[in-house]
Amino acid sequence: MTHEAGIPLGIRFKLLSDTPQDSAAQVVHDVVIGDYRDLETLRAFARGCDVITFDHEHVPTEHLRALEADGIPVRPGPDALVHAQDKGVMRAKLDAIGVPCPRHRIVSDPADVAAFAAEGEGFPVVLKTVRGGYDGKGVWVVRSAEEAAEPFRAGVPVLAEEKVDFVRELAANVVRSPHGQAVAYPVVESRQVDGVCDTVIAPAPDLDAELALRAEELALTIAKELGVVGHLAVELFQTRDGRVLVNELAMRPHNSGHWSQDGAITSQFANHVRAVLDLPLGDPRPRARWTVMVNVLGGDFPDMYPAYLHCMARDPQLKIHMYGKDVKPGRKVGHVNTYGDDLDDVLERARHAAGYLRGTITE
Amino acid sequence: MTHEAGIPLGIRFKLLSDTPQDSAAQVVHDVVIGDYRDLETLRAFARGCDVITFDHEHVPTEHLRALEADGIPVRPGPDALVHAQDKGVMRAKLDAIGVPCPRHRIVSDPADVAAFAAEGEGFPVVLKTVRGGYDGKGVWVVRSAEEAAEPFRAGVPVLAEEKVDFVRELAANVVRSPHGQAVAYPVVESRQVDGVCDTVIAPAPDLDAELALRAEELALTIAKELGVVGHLAVELFQTRDGRVLVNELAMRPHNSGHWSQDGAITSQFANHVRAVLDLPLGDPRPRARWTVMVNVLGGDFPDMYPAYLHCMARDPQLKIHMYGKDVKPGRKVGHVNTYGDDLDDVLERARHAAGYLRGTITE
Numbered sequence: 001m002t003h004e005a006g007i008p009l010g011i012r013f014k015l016l017s018d019t020p021q022d023s024a025a026q027v028v029h030d031v032v033i034g035d036y037r038d039l040e041t042l043r044a045f046a047r048g049c050d051v052i053t054f055d056h057e058h059v060p061t062e063h064l065r066a067l068e069a070d071g072i073p074v075r076p077g078p079d080a081l082v083h084a085q086d087k088g089v090m091r092a093k094l095d096a097i098g099v100p101c102p103r104h105r106i107v108s109d110p111a112d113v114a115a116f117a118a119e120g121e122g123f124p125v126v127l128k129t130v131r132g133g134y135d136g137k138g139v140w141v142v143r144s145a146e147e148a149a150e151p152f153r154a155g156v157p158v159l160a161e162e163k164v165d166f167v168r169e170l171a172a173n174v175v176r177s178p179h180g181q182a183v184a185y186p187v188v189e190s191r192q193v194d195g196v197c198d199t200v201i202a203p204a205p206d207l208d209a210e211l212a213l214r215a216e217e218l219a220l221t222i223a224k225e226l227g228v229v230g231h232l233a234v235e236l237f238q239t240r241d242g243r244v245l246v247n248e249l250a251m252r253p254h255n256s257g258h259w260s261q262d263g264a265i266t267s268q269f270a271n272h273v274r275a276v277l278d279l280p281l282g283d284p285r286p287r288a289r290w291t292v293m294v295n296v297l298g299g300d301f302p303d304m305y306p307a308y309l310h311c312m313a314r315d316p317q318l319k320i321h322m323y324g325k326d327v328k329p330g331r332k333v334g335h336v337n338t339y340g341d342d343l344d345d346v347l348e349r350a351r352h353a354a355g356y357l358r359g360t361i362t363e
Numbered sequence: 364m365t366h367e368a369g370i371p372l373g374i375r376f377k378l379l380s381d382t383p384q385d386s387a388a389q390v391v392h393d394v395v396i397g398d399y400r401d402l403e404t405l406r407a408f409a410r411g412c413d414v415i416t417f418d419h420e421h422v423p424t425e426h427l428r429a430l431e432a433d434g435i436p437v438r439p440g441p442d443a444l445v446h447a448q449d450k451g452v453m454r455a456k457l458d459a460i461g462v463p464c465p466r467h468r469i470v471s472d473p474a475d476v477a478a479f480a481a482e483g484e485g486f487p488v489v490l491k492t493v494r495g496g497y498d499g500k501g502v503w504v505v506r507s508a509e510e511a512a513e514p515f516r517a518g519v520p521v522l523a524e525e526k527v528d529f530v531r532e533l534a535a536n537v538v539r540s541p542h543g544q545a546v547a548y549p550v551v552e553s554r555q556v557d558g559v560c561d562t563v564i565a566p567a568p569d570l571d572a573e574l575a576l577r578a579e580e581l582a583l584t585i586a587k588e589l590g591v592v593g594h595l596a597v598e599l600f601q602t603r604d605g606r607v608l609v610n611e612l613a614m615r616p617h618n619s620g621h622w623s624q625d626g627a628i629t630s631q632f633a634n635h636v637r638a639v640l641d642l643p644l645g646d647p648r649p650r651a652r653w654t655v656m657v658n659v660l661g662g663d664f665p666d667m668y669p670a671y672l673h674c675m676a677r678d679p680q681l682k683i684h685m686y687g688k689d690v691k692p693g694r695k696v697g698h699v700n701t702y703g704d705d706l707d708d709v710l711e712r713a714r715h716a717a718g719y720l721r722g723t724i725t726e
Contacts, residue, residue, distance in 0.1 A: 007367040007390050008624075010671075010685030010697070027370050029390055261371075265680050280676035287650065308373075313643035317628050322373030334373070 001261070001321070002055065002253060003028050005269035011277065016045045023323040024055065039063050046072045053230060053276045055252055057084045058132075075178070075229040075276045076251045083226050084251040087159050088130040094246055097225045099218060101246050102237070103162040106130075109152060114145040116160040124163045129156040139195065164245055166237035170204055171256035172219035175231050175271040175281055182223060183271060183284040184216040185264060190235065190256050196332075199351070200293040202259045202286060205343060208242075215244050222249065231272040233257060255295070255335075260284070262319040262337040263291025288339035294350040296334040298327040299359035311336075311353045318353050364624070364684070365418065365616060366391050368632035374640065379408045386686040387418065402426050409435045416593060416639045418615055420447045421495075438541070438592040438639045439614045446589050447614040450522050451493040457609055460588045462581060464609050465600070466525040469493075472515060477508040479523040487526045492519040502558065527608055529600035533567055534619035535582035538594050538634040538644055545586060546634060546647040547579040548627060553598065553619050559695075562714070563656040565622040565649060568706060571605070578607050585612065594635040596620060618658070618698075623647070625682040625700040626654025651702035657713040659697040661690040662722035674699075674716040681716050 003013050003024060016032050017025040025031045034041040036059050043066070046052055051073045064078035076084075083090040094101050103120050107113050107127070117123045129138040129151060141163060142148045151158045169192060173185040189204035190197055204212070219234040226232075233254030235247040257268035266274075266282025274281050301307075304327055311318055315338070322334040334357070338350040355361035366376050366387060379395050380388040388394045397404040399422045406429070409415055414436045427441035439447075446453040457464050466483050470476050470490070480486045492501040492514060504526060505511045514521045532555060536548040552567035553560055567575070582597040589595075596617030598610040620631035629637075629645025637644050664670075667690055674681055678701070685697035697720070701713040718724035 001370070003390070004367055004370045007364070008682070008684040010683075010687050012389055012687065025392070026375055027366070027392055029388070029392055029394065031392065274675070280672060281679065282675070282681075283679040309643060312637070312645070316644065316646040318645075319371070320373075321371040324373050324375070 001258075002053075002269045002273060005267055006273045009270065009273060009279075011273055014045070014049060016042070021326075023325060026324045037063075039066055042067060043070060046070065051075055051276055053252075053272070054081075057081060057251065061085060077227065077229065080227045080229065081251055084249045086130050087128055087248075088157055090249055091159065093226065094222070097221065099222060099246055100243060102126075102164050104159055107158050107160040110145040110148040113142065113148040113160055120162055126161040126163050127151040128159045128161065129154055130159050131156055164237045164239060164247075166239055166245075168204075168238050169247070170207070170215060170236040170238050170244065171200070171254070172215040172234045172236060173231065173254065173257045173260075173268060173284075174216070174219040174223050174234075175268070175275050175284070176220075176223040176228050177275040177281060178229050178278045180224070181281050182220055183266075183281045184220060185257060185260060185268065185284045186286055187212045187215045187236075188256055188259065196295070196297075196330075197255045198295055199347075200256050200259050201343070201347070202263055202291045202293075207238075211238070211242065211244065218244065218246070222246075230275045231257065231268050255293075258321070258335050259291040259293040259337055261321065263288055263339050289341045290343045290346045291337060291339040292343075292346045292350040293335055293337050294354035295332050296322075296336060296354050296357045298325075298329050298331040298333050299357075300329060301359050302327045304333070304357055307357045307359065311356055314356075315349050315353060318349065320353070364621075365416075365632045365636060368630055369636045372633065372636060372642075374636055377408070377412060379405070384689075386688060389687045400426075402429055405430060406433060409433065414438055414639055416615075416635070417444075420444060420614065424448060440590065440592065443590045443592065444614055447612045449493050450491055450611075451520055453612055454522065456589060457585070460584065462585060462609055463606060465489075465527045467522055470521050470523040473508040473511040476505065476511040476523055483525055489524040489526050490514040491522045491524065492517055493522050494519055527600045527602060527610075529602055529608075531567075531601050532610070533570070533578060533599040533601050533607065534563070534617070535578040535597045535599060536594065536617065536620045536623075536631060537579070537582040537586050537597075538631070538638050538647070539583075539586040539591050540638040540644060541592050541641045543587075544644050545583055546629075546644045547583060548620060548623060548631065548647045549649055550575045550578045550599075551619055551622065559658070559660075559693075560618045561658055562710075563619050563622050564706070564710070565626055565654045565656075570601075574601070574605065574607060581607065581609070585609075593638045594620065594631050618656075621684070621698050622654040622656040622700055624684065626651055626702050652704045653706045653709045654700060654702040655706075655709045655713040656698055656700050657717035658695050659685070659699060659717050659720045661688075661692050661694040661696050662720075663692060664722050665690045667696070667720055670720045670722065674719055677719075678712050678716060681712065683716070 013028050014030040015028040061078045061082050064074050117125050123143045127140045169190045171190045172187050176182040186203035188200050188202040191199040223232045231253050233250040236244045253268045253272050260267045319337040325333045336353045338346045340346045376391050377393040378391040424441045424445050427437050480488050486506045490503045532553045534553045535550050539545040549566035551563050551565040554562040586595045594616050596613040599607045616631045616635050623630045682700040688696045699716045701709045703709045
């Protein structure tokens, strides 16, 4: 999707991909197959690139520092990216710059988890390995010290967090360039199912204007203080008492910003590319009153083609984004965007299409 | 641009390109370098493709018939495409189906041109070689039999046409699928400079609703009667006496439809891909009151980069589309789209950006 956004800008990508089957590897011209965990692979790949960016956070921080030492601009740089790679580092930094977070601390064993619970509101407690988690992986909600053994097995430090009593989840997406220009997308509502993003509504319905502004300012502050270059997604909890607390950070185009492909003047992908290349940023404002994104998950039927035809025929305004992935149950294989003036209608159209593609809606 | 539109649909292209420097060859994953005029190259390329389509009309008709005989779907097919390849065949067919055209006939030599002039309104007369012309090439406006020698030198049949006293040029863009579904984009005004498209305004300002409808119906009729599959652009003259006459046909995404990338719900490129694959077509309606496209021509400065930065900084809503081509004076190297409610403002922004990129505007 970043390549797609780069084409009209005249930007050419060179891609380092694990396998030829990866989504991007199917559509980018210049593809190198290799392991991003291997420094020599990265070094050979980086030669001749004007700048390096990522579509995930898993490239080892020390490898990124080595590339920088070789003179290759890395954006976002390792000093920023480490906050999206390591939840312990992220929490410490957000505390230091005064950004509100759920109560948290690194815990050493199940007894320490019980102590953490006793220091605050008691169980349940959320446990996260500080590295390697995504889409609900590496996250546990435990109701007792006895349930808390599992997270410690990987030998990675474990972060305990209070289970926030939230009204809903929001996301504030901003983009920042090397020379410090920044733009903020409207704050969106993000609905999760089983720890995976399901639906995003832009802008977040019935969001108090002052709270929306506070969320955008928080995201812009984080981008600046952490030295982020490119897209920053700040996942937030909206609490019952009217606060926003930071849940997670991502430093790349993010699922909560996919609506912008069809719903904003400039998409998150285009602005990420513009920021990474230090080009002036595009207008992030919405083009429609409401835009809704719903993820398409794989269902029980490997052949989505009949459903794909049906959805296009049923709704000629539907915007489909498929990733060229084999269908496996529960796997994100695409998303749909809809937009319009009537939120109920826009939501219904997106949900119907995503459900029909998955096979959970059959008419 | 067709590849870009195919990415979200999950469509993968294999590209036959003259050189690795061609715009599409820089961004498509699977590129074969070869000559489209060589049948064996075409045959080898076509193996394994679900369907073949084009971004120009120059593949020899007989080669397309050979591919069809091999069992490869060619869309648009040779029986349709010949009308965009040969202006003599096109005029004869449009006459046969009752579509209004400028007065015309095939002429044999300069004396015959004088006879053609005398049969109607006299000189000037427009002469066109029936094959091989585009962007003003292969077209002459002659004021006497003495001036009419040049077009006959190539040994290609020459078509004479009356020089229409038009108010302006319009274009009606439609897309038709193999099962006969068709959609019509709003009729646009197309302004030419030196025979090359310069500015397109969507929809055409102050166009009588009935005339607009007639133009759309004409284009839909032509698509149906000629068996077009995919995008059909019908270039039209709007005459002083309130008629529309067909000037040229193109059977592929067309410069007069580039506005649709940012101005329509579904772009011409996405609908061309959908038609060629017999997928249901997307909604062609505009997203904005006005959309303006201005072509970016190469100027005297080979390095457009400073101007590119300036234009993005000046207008964060500007949509730039660069083709990755080396800059040569007068060469189409990209286009810009702008949209909004105020036509004067939208026109000014697009013209400023295109002029600045070319180097003819310096502030």
